[in-house]
Amino acid sequence: MTGTPPDPLRDPRFFADPYPTYERLRAGCPVQRVAVGGGGHRAYLVTGYREAREAFAEPGLSKDAARFFAGRGSGRDLHPAVARNMLSSDPPVHTRQRKVVAPLFTTGRVRELRPFITRVVDGLTAGWRAGAEVDLVAGLAVPLPVTVVCELLGVPEADRVMVAGWSRELFDAADTGRVDAASHRIGDYFTGLVDAAADDGPLGPLLRLGREEAVSSAALLLVAGHETTTHFIGNAVLALLRHPEAFDRLCRDPDLVPGALDELLRFDSPVGVATFRHSTEDLAVGGVGIPAGHPVLVSPGAANRDPAVFPEPDRLDLDRDAGGHLAFGYGIHRCPGAPLARAEAEIALRALVTRFPDTRLAVPAESLAWRHTRLTRGLAALPLTLG
Template identity: 45%
Template sequence: MAGLRGPQEQLTHPVRRVHIPGSGEAWLVVSREVARAALTDPRLRNDIRHSASWRSDGGHALGRNMLQSDPPQHTRLRKLVAGHFTPQRVAGLRPRVEEIAEELIAVLPRRGTADLVARYALPLPVTVICDLLGVPVEDRTAFHAWSNELVMPTSQEAAAAAATALTGCLTELTGREGTLLGDLAHGPDAPDSDELLGMAFLLLVAGHETTVNLISATLHNLLTHPEQHQLLRDTPDLTEAAVEETLRHDAPVHTTAFRFAAEPLDLAGTSIAAGDAVLVSLAAASRDPLYFPDPDRFDITRRPQGHLGFGHGLHHCLGAPLARLEASVAVRLLLHHRPALALATEPAELTWRTSTLLRGLAALPVRLG
């Protein structure tokens, strides 16, 4: 995205006009103060029908979900699942998350190299969210491939095919009682079929795509900052702090979903017309030098309270407690069992998946010992 050139630009021009490939013109918010204001401004709506350029959903949208809705629909949908993701409920998942991590570590080779994305950072959250949703073991690889295609499409045809396949499987899952989706479908105040499909899709994608990126980014940061890696080995109690600093330093979700001005408004001195698209850069806001001294430095002792890695306001990430738990367990156990872990390639040779919304490593090759 063009339009942001450095910290001074971030401070003096917190709202910039940018061109998003494939989506067109939008306003990009890059400072923390303005980002928090935008994320709580009721005039900025998530429903795409407020967009001046909206014509259709392209033919392969999966239901109606919380991310693309506003109150009161958003409030009702979020309330239906919020109880499944409270800190107390998530804490009860710790033994299962630890079990999955231990199983994945046990099958890693003792020597040589391995890709930690494919062998560890990906299967751990995929297994957890598929457990919760009741996805059969034999379908889990396909589920990830379909959701990945929809988040970062390779072509319109491939995205449409993935949407069709995922719709069929998710629809089947909602008919099974005893799972999160089945209980929603058969419980009081059950959402309609379109809302249930959207809920299933959002939980599946948000429940693993972002956590894969968080786990791999935390490990990448530690392996490319040897002094921080050593500090964590000496002080394992800093594991949660390392995850939190990664959320600030390398936000797995780079920007929010598009928001649209329901009416003309002023944002930090910038006039936004009704129907204009607005993106909030969570990554830039979390490196705002006014709030985070030396913001480009990765420091696990920083205590980065106030970062926007999980968003802010009504759409603050519902799964934040689960993502934090999975990442901290994954990092702590891997470093405990593989203390000689080291990057197996030059950092500049690593490939980051390109997406306006998400940022994550395609692979993380490491030497295991």
């Protein structure tokens, strides 16, 4: 009996631990067609490191989903500000938008934000006590980047929990209706914020893009500015607690935290499968031909565990040179907010290892619940017993 092959990235076991699936797919061929979603849809999936870098840099792979679905329909009802933004555009539109957004996240700008980030971390952990049980995700990993990015965008403090909730709903891959509804709440909210913005206010730089693009850029910065950082922090803490020798090493010398970030990002990337691309012409990635008009998915999560580039990839090694990881992407779409994400994770991790050096998991690692989305990899909760 024949039928539609299963989507390898939707199996419940994949969400709990995607790496055996990535390894199997990469061993078969680092660029291959797989089933995605339902209805017989297929896409090329890139799981090898060198192939992923090649795909990220390939100009024949477009990020413009609207161009791909023109005339065929996506069946979705996403708000235009969410459906069309810098992440889903190609040059020259992407180049122009990124030129305006990038200065918000320069190393110098992030350095100026570090005292604010530190105050946020101190405030969130002020009530933590040794021996208490806390959920690191709800108590720190979610509110920290939400607070920081909302501060950058001028979102009033009273609205931040609400706005963050919409952002998390946007990643609910199990319910497309809920995703679409969340996109409209975000788009409508930022339309109002942009319409009320002043040239010298937090959204002032984005206003140079015009109303529509300012709204789409603000919505993108909200979603991208906290969702992946939340997972970065949660995944990093879990990886360290599952490798007590690495955690204890950072506790003994917290100054090692900045240098550990790349290996933590490589080991369990907060981005599992990058956002949609499609071929605009006949091309080849890794020697595999991809005809024009086909969707392509590139997996940083798989690429970062490629043994051809990272020996013993399933081992967390804080001495490894992991600077070439693809957790932030590569090429023109590399995440412009990477310096901010690194600063937030560094300050959060330093606070944990400095103040609570004997922290341990409060539940077996195997019982932890993971978000069910292939795009990001992150925990629903991370219960800890503080040391």
